Amino acid sequence: MLMFTNHAKKRMRERGVSKRQIVATLQQPKSIRKEDGSITIFSQKFGSNTYDKQADALYIYLGAGRIKKTLRAGKNILVDMGDKDRVLGVEFYKISRSVPEKKLHSVSVELPMRA
Numbered sequence: 883m884l885m886f887t888n889h890a891k892k893r894m895r896e897r898g899v900s901k902r903q904i905v906a907t908l909q910q911p912k913s914i915r916k917e918d919g920s921i922t923i924f925s926q927k928f929g930s931n932t933y934d935k936q937a938d939a940l941y942i943y944l945g946a947g948r949i950k951k952t953l954r955a956g957k958n959i960l961v962d963m964g965d966k967d968r969v970l971g972v973e974f975y976k977i978s979r980s981v982p983e984k985k986l987h988s989v990s991v992e993l994p995m996r997a
Contacts, residue, residue, distance in 0.1 A: 884908070898945045898968035935983070939975040946970070 884905060886894070894900070931942045947964035949971075955961045960973040974980075 940977040941973045
């Protein structure tokens with residue numbers, strides 16, 4: 883049985899992640915990595931992405947909903963936010979400067995959890 887702490891439930895709400903998504907990731911992880919020799923991290927692809935060659939922008943869809951605001955999360959990175967500050971998507975522009983075009987359809991991105 884998997885139990886979620888109040889802290890975990892709060893973070894899941896903030897990030898728009900459901901219990902079902904967590905369970906699915908643990909049951910069928912896309913990848914498993916060992917970090918610092920002891921921590922195992924599971925990952926699962928929940929969204930899809932599109933690359934606009936003309937705009938040189940990669941957009942990663944993380945959730946559905948109406949965009950309420952867009953935040954600048956760093957140089958060339960915009961984050962679209964929905965209701966309750968749920969992340970709906972992330973746009974990376976001038977992306978070809980950091981990722982070769984042939985790899986844009988399978989790009990893996992790790993984002994900080996705090997803005």
